Amino acid sequence: MSHHIIQADNLKYKYPDGRQALNGVTFRITHGESVGIVGANGAGKSTLLMHLAGVLFPDEGEIRIGEVPLTRKTLPLIRQRVGMVFQDPDDQLFMTTVYDDVAFGPRNYKLPEEEVEKRVISSLDTVGILHLKDRPPYKLSGGEKRAAAIATVLAMNPDILVMDEPTSSLDPKSRRRLITLLQGFTHTKIIATHDLDMVFELCERTIVLKDGRVITDGPTEKILCDAELMEECGLELPLGLLGCPVCNAKKTI
Amino acid sequence: MSNPVESLYNIRLLDELAEKKSIIHNVHPLMKVLTTGAYLLVTVSFNKYQLSNMLPLVFYPVIVMSLADIPAIPIFKRVLPALPLITGIGLFNLLYDKSPVLVLPWITIPGGWVSFLSILIKGFLTILAALILIATTGMTKIALALRIMRIPGVFIIQLLLTYRYIAVLLEEAGRIVRAYSLRSAGEKGIKFRDWGPLTGHLLIRSIERAQRVYRSMCCRGFAGEYHTGREKGINTGDILYFAGWSISFLIIRYFNIPAMIGWLMMGVRR
Amino acid sequence: MHMADALLSPAVGGTMWAVTAGVAAYSIKKVQNELDEQKIPLMGVLGAFVFAAQMINFTIPGTGSSGHLGGGTLLAILLGPYAGFLTLASVLVIQALFFADGGLLALGCNIFNLGFYTCFIAYPLIYKLLVHKGYSTGRIFAGSLLAAIIGLQLGAFSVVLQTLFSGITELPFRTFVMLMQPIHLAIGVVEGLITAAVVVFIWKARPEIIEKAASGQTIGSSDIKKVLAGFAVIAIITGGVFSWFASANPDGLEWSMFNTSGKEELEMPGGIHQTLASIQEKIAILPDYSFKSSEQEVDGDAPETEGWPAVNAGTSVSGLAGGAMTLLLAAITGLIIRSIKKREKARAV
Ligand SMILES: Nc1ncnc2c1ncn2[C@@H]1O[C@H](COP(=O)(O)OP(=O)(O)OP(=O)(O)O)[C@@H](O)[C@H]1O
Ligand SMILES: [Mg+2]
Numbered sequence: 001m002s003h004h005i006i007q008a009d010n011l012k013y014k015y016p017d018g019r020q021a022l023n024g025v026t027f028r029i030t031h032g033e034s035v036g037i038v039g040a041n042g043a044g045k046s047t048l049l050m051h052l053a054g055v056l057f058p059d060e061g062e063i064r065i066g067e068v069p070l071t072r073k074t075l076p077l078i079r080q081r082v083g084m085v086f087q088d089p090d091d092q093l094f095m096t097t098v099y100d101d102v103a104f105g106p107r108n109y110k111l112p113e114e115e116v117e118k119r120v121i122s123s124l125d126t127v128g129i130l131h132l133k134d135r136p137p138y139k140l141s142g143g144e145k146r147a148a149a150i151a152t153v154l155a156m157n158p159d160i161l162v163m164d165e166p167t168s169s170l171d172p173k174s175r176r177r178l179i180t181l182l183q184g185f186t187h188t189k190i191i192a193t194h195d196l197d198m199v200f201e202l203c204e205r206t207i208v209l210k211d212g213r214v215i216t217d218g219p220t221e222k223i224l225c226d227a228e229l230m231e232e233c234g235l236e237l238p239l240g241l242l243g244c245p246v247c248n249a250k251k252t253i
Numbered sequence: 254m255s256n257p258v259e260s261l262y263n264i265r266l267l268d269e270l271a272e273k274k275s276i277i278h279n280v281h282p283l284m285k286v287l288t289t290g291a292y293l294l295v296t297v298s299f300n301k302y303q304l305s306n307m308l309p310l311v312f313y314p315v316i317v318m319s320l321a322d323i324p325a326i327p328i329f330k331r332v333l334p335a336l337p338l339i340t341g342i343g344l345f346n347l348l349y350d351k352s353p354v355l356v357l358p359w360i361t362i363p364g365g366w367v368s369f370l371s372i373l374i375k376g377f378l379t380i381l382a383a384l385i386l387i388a389t390t391g392m393t394k395i396a397l398a399l400r401i402m403r404i405p406g407v408f409i410i411q412l413l414l415t416y417r418y419i420a421v422l423l424e425e426a427g428r429i430v431r432a433y434s435l436r437s438a439g440e441k442g443i444k445f446r447d448w449g450p451l452t453g454h455l456l457i458r459s460i461e462r463a464q465r466v467y468r469s470m471c472c473r474g475f476a477g478e479y480h481t482g483r484e485k486g487i488n489t490g491d492i493l494y495f496a497g498w499s500i501s502f503l504i505i506r507y508f509n510i511p512a513m514i515g516w517l518m519m520g521v522r523r
Numbered sequence: 524m525h526m527a528d529a530l531l532s533p534a535v536g537g538t539m540w541a542v543t544a545g546v547a548a549y550s551i552k553k554v555q556n557e558l559d560e561q562k563i564p565l566m567g568v569l570g571a572f573v574f575a576a577q578m579i580n581f582t583i584p585g586t587g588s589s590g591h592l593g594g595g596t597l598l599a600i601l602l603g604p605y606a607g608f609l610t611l612a613s614v615l616v617i618q619a620l621f622f623a624d625g626g627l628l629a630l631g632c633n634i635f636n637l638g639f640y641t642c643f644i645a646y647p648l649i650y651k652l653l654v655h656k657g658y659s660t661g662r663i664f665a666g667s668l669l670a671a672i673i674g675l676q677l678g679a680f681s682v683v684l685q686t687l688f689s690g691i692t693e694l695p696f697r698t699f700v701m702l703m704q705p706i707h708l709a710i711g712v713v714e715g716l717i718t719a720a721v722v723v724f725i726w727k728a729r730p731e732i733i734e735k736a737a738s739g740q741t742i743g744s745s746d747i748k749k750v751l752a753g754f755a756v757i758a759i760i761t762g763g764v765f766s767w768f769a770s771a772n773p774d775g776l777e778w779s780m781f782n783t784s785g786k787e788e789l790e791m792p793g794g795i796h797q798t799l800a801s802i803q804e805k806i807a808i809l810p811d812y813s814f815k816s817s818e819q820e821v822d823g824d825a826p827e828t829e830g831w832p833a834v835n836a837g838t839s840v841s842g843l844a845g846g847a848m849t850l851l852l853a854a855i856t857g858l859i860i861r862s863i864k865k866r867e868k869a870r871a872v
Contacts, residue, residue: 079473080474091465094466113482257579297536339527348693376528392617423575452724456569
């Protein structure tokens with residue numbers, strides 16, 4: 001399905017204060033791929049994702065989703081296809097109840113209310129928080145908020161899921177639940193994160209960013225096991241790959 | 254209400270009450286808003302000396318609170334902070350209005366007392382009515398009522414956003430104040446030279462948050478307009494609720510019920 | 524100071540509601556015309572910010588007391604007058620609902636007193652005038668300080684007028700003004716200092732925020748004139764309608780239990796009076812006696828009450844007893860409903 005291909009071509013972006021956050025990023029992601037984007041703080045991960053969702057526009061270079069170049073004109077179309085889950089769920093859950101929040105997107109596309117309801121219920125059900133639908137967001141735990149934020153995006157029926165640090169500030173159990181949930185999705189997934197163990201489990205491919213540039217791009221096992229490379233990019237080997245600190249037994253992949 | 258944590262607790266309590274289920278909670282929000290409006294108008298329309306006439310107005314909060322399972326004490330506690338101001342202004346009536354008024358055949362008091370008491374009662378009832386409205390309806394449904402009243406969506410979404418982020422920002426403000434007081438070695442309050450930076454940081458963070466919120470709204474197709482869904486229909490029961498109360502309020506307004514009761518009692522008693 | 528429902532008459536409250544709704548409708552149109560949808564979340568979050576910042580108490584040097592941020596001026600500076608006014612309005616709506624600040628009927632007054640003068644008078648005429656020559660720390664500081672002080676002075680004066688027009692307080696105009704203005708000068712200075720400190724901090728840290736807010740926000744004198752003219756028209760019309768209403772339905776002072784003349788006391792509209800009288804006759808054991816006796820008492824006392832009109836002590840006593848009975852009945856009603864509900868719940872379990 002060629003229309004789900006994401007193609008980034010030599011993206012450059014400078015923040016208004018002069019900081020060059022992206023400095024020539026190029027990659028191509030095909031349908032159904034799961035890609036982890038890793039890199040140290042300030043490497044440009046969030047900035048890159050915002051370009052993919054059409055929140056920011058590159059100063060130079062181009063993004064294509066399928067055959068469509070991402071421009072201000074094609075934005076409504078693109079935004080329906082690309083669902084972005086932001087770093088802080090409090091930014092994404094801006095309505096007063098979970099239901100209204102999840103319904104916000106479909107309503108903006110003027111779907112009939114029955115269809116809106118159907119989508120809200122099914123996306124809340126998918127992330128397992130249907131029982132919380134009438135709660136105000138501030139009464140949710142961190143994990144529930146994250147799930148609700150994902151539901152807001154799912155309700156838009158996107159083809160591509162873009163997520164910024166989905167596991168940050170989750171306890172181990174919520175994190176596990178989230179990973180299992182994401183494993184069940186057939187969408188194309190692009191996940192920026194510091195949680196390398198999750199990348200290991202979830203993404204067959206990894207792109208490493210440093211100072212707004214792609215350092216490497218390839219199969220996850222190969223990249224995340226490369227201790228030297230990881231060190232150079234301000235990262236560490238995933239815990240799962242380190243020996244057990246007690247018995248020193250190495251995990252086998 | 255001058256403490257971030259307390260305010261947060263206050264909002265949460267009212268939100269929780271609004272989530273309960275009862276006959277009153279089920280009434281259409283628009284009808285509850287209109288009923289509250291009628292109640293307020295009738296309450297303040299009483300003349301300042303009509304102390305006993307307005308007493309039957311007490312029935313409204315009593316009945317609604319009982320039907321809606323709203324606990325009296327926490328709500329009364331929230332009425333109290335608003336009273337000092339009213340008391341302050343009302344006290345002047347004691348000073349300026351000395352015309353004697355007969356209470357019992359052998360007792361006269363200055364008229365100021367009567368108007369003072371009536372201001373206090375009005376204050377109590379009007380504040381209570383507002384709290385009852387929010388405690389049985391909740392902000393989301395009030396927004397729905399506003400929408401039906403054709404208030405523009407821009408204002409409504411803005412109101413809802415403010416409401417939504419109060420909880421977030423109160424927490425942030427609470428953290429800032431706590432962090433400040435931990436480092437300010439037992440000093441009370443915040444020093445003058447720290448006023449700007451302290452509030453300013455909170456403000457900058459708020460502006461940045463607004464930008465992120467805007468982005469996530471855009472990602473979900475926001476284009477400056479706010480669409481509410483399910484505008485729950487108004488049924489006969491809802492209309493009867495409003496009509497019933499309005500008629501009762503008018504009866505209370507135009508007939509001196511306590512005087513009638515008293516008159517009947519006097520006959521019975523002796 | 525927040526105006527309170529209890530201090531308002533329906534006419535004044537209603538008029539101010541109409542005026543405020545008019546100003547708000549005009550502001551909404553203006554904001555929508557700007558077509559800057561990015562402003563909508565900014566308004567929402569800044570409203571929450573003002574709310575949260577008001578919970579922070581600042582100690583006032585040299586005194587033991589504390590003050591807090593006043594919202595109107597700051598919002599006008601950050602968002603421009605129209606968006607600022609709307610944002611302050613939603614803050615006040617939430618305060619009225621959740622914190623019993625003022626009240627719902629007084630909401631019109633409060634939005635007007637705290638929002639109109641700051642956003643549409645003090646901001647364009649003081650702040651903008653001071654900074655229009657170019658931004659500098661001194662000008663921004665002075666501009667926001669003065670705008671906050673003057674905005675609050677006008678608001679306080681407005682509170683005085685609204686209270687007096689409502690006729691609830693006996694306070695003479697002069698005394699009231701002499702009381703309100705100085706108090707609010709003190710409060711205004713503190714609020715102004717906090718506002719100025721924040722604006723200057725933002726100006727130093729992120730100048731573009733202050734500049735961007737002010738650009739594209741040209742509120743010309745014609746706009747002010749339009750707003751003022753519209754405001755005057757609405758005020759006159761609604762004020763007129765309400766006072767006509769009020770005079771067509773004169774206040775029922777005659778129903779007062781404390782009424783000193785006491786003659787009309789029990790002259791309720793014919794039908795009801797007769798029905799009640801006949802009911803009373805049936806249930807009262809010695810109807811005639813009871814009333815005669817109480818009236819005789821009054822007649823006997825009358826000369827001693829220094830020429831005050833003869834007061835019908837019978838009605839006075841019955842009013843008091845009836846009042847107590849009303850409250851008692853209300854309490855009993857509440858208890859009954861609650862106990863029925865409890866039983867229902869118990870049965871449901
Ligand atoms: N709004 C902004 N204005 C100016 N500079 C910014 C802004 N947002 C980010 N930057 C800068 O751009 C660079 C890239 O930031 P970005 O947020 O993309 O990093 P990141 O890889 O997501 O980091 P983290 O892991 O901490 O989330 C950083 O140096 C950051 O300081
Ligand atoms: Mg990031």
